[in-house]
Amino acid sequence: MTVLVTGGAGYIGSHAALALLDAGRKVVVLDNLSQGHRWAVPAGAAFVEGDCGDYELVRKLVADHDVTAIMHFAGSIIVPESVVYPLDYYYNNTVNSRALAQAAVDAGIRHFIFSSTAGVYGEPAKTPILEDFPSKPISPYGTSKMMTEKMLADASVAHDMNYVALRYFNVAGADPEGRAGQTSRKATHLIKIASQAATGVRSHLEIYGEDYETPDGTCIRDYIHVSDLANAHVLALEYLENGGESDVMNCGYGRGFSVKEVISAVKEVSGVDFPVKLAERRPGDPAALIAGADRVREKLGWVPKHDDLEMIVRHALDWEESLKTRQVVDAA
Ligand SMILES: NC(=O)c1ccc[n+]([C@@H]2O[C@H](COP(=O)([O-])OP(=O)(O)OC[C@H]3O[C@@H](n4cnc5c(N)ncnc54)[C@H](O)[C@@H]3O)[C@@H](O)[C@H]2O)c1
Ligand SMILES: O=c1ccn([C@@H]2O[C@H](COP(=O)(O)OP(=O)(O)O[C@H]3O[C@H](CO)[C@H](O)[C@H](O)[C@H]3O)[C@@H](O)[C@H]2O)c(=O)[nH]1
Structure with missing residues (x-):
């Protein structure tokens, strides 16, 4: 079994x-x-x-x-x-x-x-x-x-x-007890990259486009x-x-945050005002992706415990810091 x-x-x-x-x-x-x-x-x-x-x-x-x-x-x-x-x-x-x-x-x-x-x-x-x-x-x-x-x-x-x-x-995020997290060799995900910028693993973060049809012009994700x-x-x-x-x-949770909202959350939680640059749109990025998330709750009885952007960011940052001691941080 x-x-x-x-x-x-x-x-x-x-x-x-x-x-x-x-x-x-x-x-x-x-x-x-x-x-x-x-x-x-x-x-x-x-x-x-x-x-x-x-x-x-x-x-x-x-x-x-x-x-x-x-x-x-x-x-x-x-x-x-x-x-x-x-x-x-x-x-x-x-x-x-x-x-x-x-x-x-x-x-x-x-x-x-x-x-x-x-x-x-x-x-x-x-x-x-x-x-x-x-x-x-x-x-x-x-x-x-x-x-x-x-x-x-x-x-x-x-x-x-x-x-x-x-x-x-x-x-996004990492195990709340610090037992696991994201350690991919070629990180591309926004919260991972922002966490690396906040912990000094990267020099800065780039926003891929701010001319989308969203309230602040940046893409929204769940x-x-x-x-x-x-x-x-x-x-x-x-x-x-x-x-x-x-x-x-x-x-997903059925709600979204823009790239700028995520960056603000990472800066707020980390207390680090890392440099952010504007870059071209990345090909293939839809403006907004938000899950209709009823089915997973109804069919599986799934009740999320961590539907909180600050908490997700906190756990991602804690993991990024812990990686420094493991000496497995990838070159950025
Ligand atoms: N990370 C995301 O946001 C996301 C979103 C949607 C779907 N997914 C899917 O979730 C799954 C896990 O993603 P992740 O973020 O943990 O990626 P990851 O790269 O951290 O993990 C994938 C793992 O699979 C292993 N692997 C790859 N090819 C293999 C093979 N042929 N045989 C055995 N091992 C192999 C890799 O060594 C790695 O440990 C993937 O299938 C991915 O497409 C991820
Ligand atoms: O340095 C960065 C990284 C990302 N972004 C933006 O942040 C948003 C989220 O980007 P991610 O790369 O974190 O995630 P994606 O929405 O592109 O990708 C997600 O959806 C994909 C399918 O659409 C795959 O499933 C993928 O694994 C999953 O993380 C996008 O608007 C992206 O352009 C930036 O502005 N700067």
């Missing part, structure tokens, strides 16, 4: 592994360490270094560890990079997910939880975004995730395996605390184990 967590040496997967362990579950992490860190895997979890697309390896570790469910976080996550290297993204996010799903079906795994993204919606016509809005991704990253969602939908009809695809909005998101995964697993039907669910 073990949960296989692919990508559990990475940011969100390590928090999910912690949440599973906290809930009394057994966990085995599979990660190729292309982005993650061995030390980020929680102490209570078993670890196998390898690729989630390695069918034989997955079959073996499922048998060795008595795996009954899979949470699939492993993947490549940088939207602009996916535009430059689309085939790499289709390989890692779609082809490898197909192999993992095949191994799951062949091994009789009955429950599968998949890390999807708000990126499947592309440029939505309006916000809040509901799950039944059309999937029209505008990047290879979004398409690679949408294709995996569709594979799982078809596989769940043909085989005895139910699934939930959780479509994350903007994930920032969700990573520990609330991790908890949604534990609830999704219980839901599937209790016979819940396969579904897709947005993960």
